[in-house]
Amino acid sequence: MTWTIALTVLLGIVLKMVMSPPSAVVEWIFSKFALHPKLNSKDVTVTYIEKYLDDVEKIRLIDNFNEATFLKQYDIFPGKENLFLHPETKVTPFVINVKRGKKDSKIFVYCLADYVYVVKEYNKKVVAYDLRSESLQKFTLSTKVMTKDVI
Template sequence: MTLPVLILTILLGLVKLLVTCLPTDTVNWIISKFKLHSELSDANAIITIGGKRLEGEDKIQVINYFNKAIFLKKNHIFPGNEHLFLNPENSVTPLVIDTKRGKKDVRLFVYIYNDHVDVVKQYKKKIVSYSLLSESLQERSMPVIRKLV
């Protein structure tokens, strides 16, 4: 009876050591799977505004500003009011970013305001909304957006 208990204790101790002492890369990979505001890559992202595609330096600049943005809060979307987030009544034209996260297609609607940036993320059949703070995206992208619209 003591031999199985001893073996089980040793195995549980080894599992505990492995879980609590994971390498940094492994921990970062696990955290990135649950990250709401994930970083975009230039190769996978297609950015459009008002039906026109952003290309070249403007696209890279918007992606860099988006990646450097600070996460503020998650906005709760209740079933039945998704249309308010995808088609807001105000006249803000969203940046639409189509990208891939692994094998999944993700569509981001980025609404830029003076004091914050709202992002509506669609993937699979889920919709998630959150707010960002990005002074550079709020200030510097507006002339680019006005020029295209």
């Protein structure tokens, strides 16, 4: 009899957690599938013109990237990925290499005057979208920035 009551209470607790999980769990699940992820500066390396950015500039770029507002996503049809990965523009992109566990992804950030164009390449998939961020649009490297050559 006590086993039945204990099992019923335990089953009730499990059902309650499944039906309305804590907000931290929900946020974690949504962050796994987010198109515009929040990046941690410890998990990324940033290159510009094939040189690594200094830690101060990297943190500043990542903070601006995280604070940017998502505008719209582009539809990419199979076979047209190269057009999005290498757009015809004179802007040199910042390349953000993200390492999360076993998954690697590359994010190309083109800082244009009107918006920020982002191309994310992961698991042989390509996703392109626009962001709005004044600080990222006006982002320039300071004149005394130390960059390290890419090996």
